[in-house]
Amino acid sequence: MEADDTGGPETIDWEIPPEYTVASAVEEHAAAVGDRVALSFLSETGDRAERTYADLRDDMHRFANGLEQLGVGQGDRVMHLFPRHPDAFAVQLGALSVGALLVPSSAMLQPADIEFRANDCAAETIVVHESLTDMVEPVLTESPIERVIVLDGTGAVADDRWTTVEAVMDGQSTAYDGPDVGAEDPMSINYTSGTTGKPKPVLHKHRWQYCFNRVNARHWWGIDEETDLDDELLWATTGTGWAKWFWSPVGVGPTTGASQFIYDGDFEPERFLEVLEAEGVTKLCAVPTQYRMFASADLAAYDVQLTDALSAGEPLNREPIEQIEQIEAAWGVTPRDGYGQTETVALVLNTPEMAVKPGSMGKPSPGIETTILDVDDEVPVEPGEIGEIAVPIDSPAIFDGYYEKPHLDDRTFSGEYYRTGDLASMDEDGSFFFFEGRADDIIISAGYRIGPFEVEDALVSHDAVAEAAAVDSPHDERGSVVKAYIVLAAGATASEELKTELQEFMEAETAPYKYPRRIEFVDELPKTSSGKIRRIELREQERARFG
Template sequence: MGVDYKDAVGSFEWDVPESYAIPSVVADHAESFGDRVAVRFLDEDGTREERTYAALRDGMNRFANGLEALGVGPGDRVMHLFPRHPDAFAVQLGALATGSLLVPCSSMLRSKDIEFRATDCNASTIVVHESLTDMVEPILAETPLERVIVLDGDGGGDGDRWTTFRSVIDGRSAEYDGPDLSADDPMSINYTSGTTGQPKPVLHKHRWQYCFNRINAPYWWGIDEETDLEDELLWATTGTGWAKWFWSPVGVGLTTGATQLIYDGEFEPDTFLELLASEGVTKLCAVPTQYRMLANADLERYDVDLDDTLSAGEPLNREPIERIRDAWGVTPRDGYGQTETVALVTNYPGIDIKPGSMGKPTPGVGATIIDVDDDKEVETGEIGEIAVPVESPAIFDGYYEKPQLDEAKLSGDYYRTGDLASRDEDGYFFFEGRADDIIISSGYRIGPFEVEDALVSHDAVAEAAVVDSPHEERGSVVKAYVILADGYERSPELKDDLQTFMKEETAPYKYPRRIEFTAELPKTSSGKIRRVELREKEQHKHGL
């Protein structure tokens, strides 16, 4: 499909159904096309399972009945901690059907992270995979958790609060008469990644999933009412604990009624490429790191059926975009948003993609770029902060029981994302970094991503992070932390070569005056660079 952007922006109207809630959407799909496969599950051990929409509805209802029997009901917080799993949707949908709020957790977290989340939102229940019970058992006494439901395995720990998913659903009815849910009922508490402090509890209502259906599906995934879903197989490589799971497997896959591939296995380029070809995936959504690794493989060996490749999480560099386009004739399209939002800016279907661009604001959302110090929109080419009007349905509903954060972020005319961008004369957005990451050197505002993007285009650079470094005369200068590619060794000559290269690739004032070679970069559990640690390191080095 192709999008007539001007027409889409001009004609878009919000009409959120009052009764919209994802459990009822899945139940409607089961009534309309219950025998359609909703989930095709594979794992690296060769397990293959399928769930139809009718089976999803039945599993949802059995788990909801089981939770209700345990005393779980409207307003309760239900955490979950499990890998990609064939019963993932049964757990999530079943908890939501009771009126509970989901609190997703990633298996990349640590026990202290689980303890923080459980205590912060006063969670009463956690569903945990048997392979991850060691993350939960040590912190139970320090949390308000009353019950642990183990997915697979025999239940794990000691005490009455432990049970199993199988015990919860055994003998339960596949029909459930639960609370009447609406678009304005709370749905989830999705914690942010914590790049600049403690993770924040982002509260979303069921409306969030409707917004994905209206925004992410047509203006990023290329799925609208004319799409023949019988011919599509979606694959989003995200894990169950991330907001991205709700962006795509739930927010697009389930809401549209599509069939999707869920693969539980470590990322390995050749394995993923073989699955793309053998399973007949038509739409792939992956993260930039995965695309970069795929682009280094022999793509021409694989006969794929892809008509869309989507990227999210951080900006995608131009090299993998060009490599995949040349090999398969499909161009990866970036989409930008946050845990707090839907897709705010996308390279929508049919757009002329500009390397390095986030695309254009999605219709109906109202995303713009405003000055970092006031609410005035910036001029073309200027760096400002991406912002969304606070009345937009496409943003979150506040931070769970954190009125002070709500006051700071939602009391003005705009929700400020904290992300910086510039806009060119054609309306394309270009990511410049986090607001906290902006570098001001001799009066120039410099966004770190442009510098990092240019650096990694050099053959010697595998990965780079750019921060400000205190300087007596200039206030700050650009400092680059560089991980070298295989076959290269650190040397003064290589530093000089990189600096010369950068002066040709970017405006001269943006080149890194300081370069430090390193073996690794500090990152969050979701893989985002913690530039705050690098800035603190620079401050300490210079006695500040």
């Protein structure tokens, strides 16, 4: 890849082959390197499984043939609800091969969430793991779902709507001659987290995965035509129900022909370090919380052979810099942040060639023209000012609208830019971006614009604070003031003295107008199923009190 004089990538080729799909990429890899391991799977109990690219091709074809016999075809919506699993790719790519749209769902959802999604996109088929069927059973009478396909299913079925993945694939051919599906055909409906309202159905076409190959794989994971994939093993710790699964396990592995490791177990730093060492993982993508917990372990006790460490899912903020430096000293690599959304590929990232600037998301990704606009106008902000991250609406790196929601499309694509709803600022050179929070969450106090993330970031650096959320609270003179909801760290006790201490601490850490004039200690913060803080609930609470 080419690099400019700042260490960032210079250009990108957006010539997307019209016939491109991830399934077609897998077929190419199976023909070229069929015996290469596509995925190596390890369960929490130590069970192992392995799939080569030839296995993956054959299994996705068998599942596609079985789906077609069930009557699932082009344009149908297929929900899936299963943990990390060795057959996850076969199920997903098999459904895509028949021209269906995948609707990923997280195991952290509730039956009401499943019902909402099924009704919203009119899904008639769901693939669910045997351990999660109790989430599906209650919604069958109130949703259009008419086929339930159970992964690892062995028990008796309630009626003829139920079958198993094994039964669907049994006796099917490993060759598949399906419909002509290409880059401009619909691929998936990924629902947003719902931080400010009902989750929205984000529609992506197959070209989305090609864009991951050109941006995420090359400029974030560091995989290009010169990479010796026989020496690489990738591990992204995400689950199958999140957009991040399409960012990395689907968007990087099968598109490049790389080998991936999948571990289905809860995060425990020592256990994950053991796995990193034993499996020989070379490229890791985890969330900042996991990196912070890694740093609390005895890193020197593990012979980790990483060449790249990536961070995604939440901002890699300034607070854990000291801990990140411990990781760099032990592993010889610095975790590199990347920013994007359910709606996009990586819009801002730290490439392998760049020197990481602590607390920054990195620089705009090549070929996307990511910028920061004034929240009230379509003009770029000056360095140091807070604005909204935005992308030209004709960029190939963003989504194709909301599924059957023209009123949302009209609102979202009415201007020249797709506005992400996320706030950021630039450094003095106008090159590195820093995350500041959600645009909906911006606090305007006495004329000052304040991003909640900087306030929260500074608060959690205090030993007494475990979590923090900053919102605007109505005020007669200032219009609004910063209100901080705080979850205390173990051993800390709520008191008026601690409130004063935290306010004085914040006045020293941030600009004077940013410190929280109101503080409330709480046991927990309201969050979405994906763990994002629902500041909208806290704002409504403040309006009820002071509005």
